[in-house]
């Protein structure tokens with residue numbers, strides 16, 4: 001069971017898009033995902049799940065409450081094996097607490113210079129958040145250590161020059177410690193699928209979008225596998 005928090009202090013970075021599509025892809029892969037919506041102002045995930053999706057049974061969803069989050073995760077772990085938390089834009093103690101509790105933090109970053117520099121706040125927040133995950137033996141120095149980047153709204157064709165500039169920009173905003181585990185191009189398929197109460201992996205209208213989401217899901221699975229291997233190694237040494 002893993003808890004993956006989708007965090008960016010910047011509004012409109014793609015948090016809810018990533019959360020919803022990742023959960024749908026996980027269900028397709030026979031995981032038992034639970035989506036927790038922590039965006040009180042918008043409740044995007046709940047609107048999608050309750051208003052647009054209607055009869056679909058997966059993914060399950062829950063309105064987030066920071067007071068009960070640890071207990072909610074403990075209860076959910078009996079029925080779910082992947083918990084995806086959609087976090088509101090902006091910072092604050094609640095976001096730090098969620099970053100601290102989650103095993104993995106995904107930071108969607110829009111691939112433009114403007115958005116990149118605004119992402120500095122997100123990386124600062126993660127650097128200032130503790131990693132309170134168990135076992136303590138493999139905990140990171142801070143939540144930035146368990147963060148990975150999802151590049152969002154990337155151009156469909158990416159030149160080597162574009163990539164080099166992007167890496168420079170990530171370094172400038174302090175995000176170069178985090179690996180890039182997925183790239184979503186700028187595609188209307190993502191918003192269209194959500195408006196239809198679906199994920200692109202269900203609608204299957206845009207095979208390139210499907211491939212991007214499945215790659216991202218594989219990236220998350222690779223993070224989970226790396227963590228599991230660290231735990232096994234630590235236990236063998238004991």
Ligand SMILES: Nc1ncnc2c1ncn2[C@@H]1O[C@H](COP(=O)(O)OP(=O)(O)OP(=O)(O)O)[C@@H](O)[C@H]1O
Pocket residue numbers: 008010011012013014015016017018039042044087088089152153154184185186187188190191
């Ligand atoms: N890869 C993409 N291609 C095209 N449009 C996208 C993409 N990702 C997100 N969008 C659009 O950008 C807008 C913002 O995305 P989203 O709601 O996922 O961001 P967010 O980080 O959750 O925003 P907020 O901070 O307001 O919660 C939405 O209209 C969404 O449909």
Ligand SMILES: [Mg+2]
Pocket residue numbers: 015016017039042044086
């Ligand atoms: Mg959102």
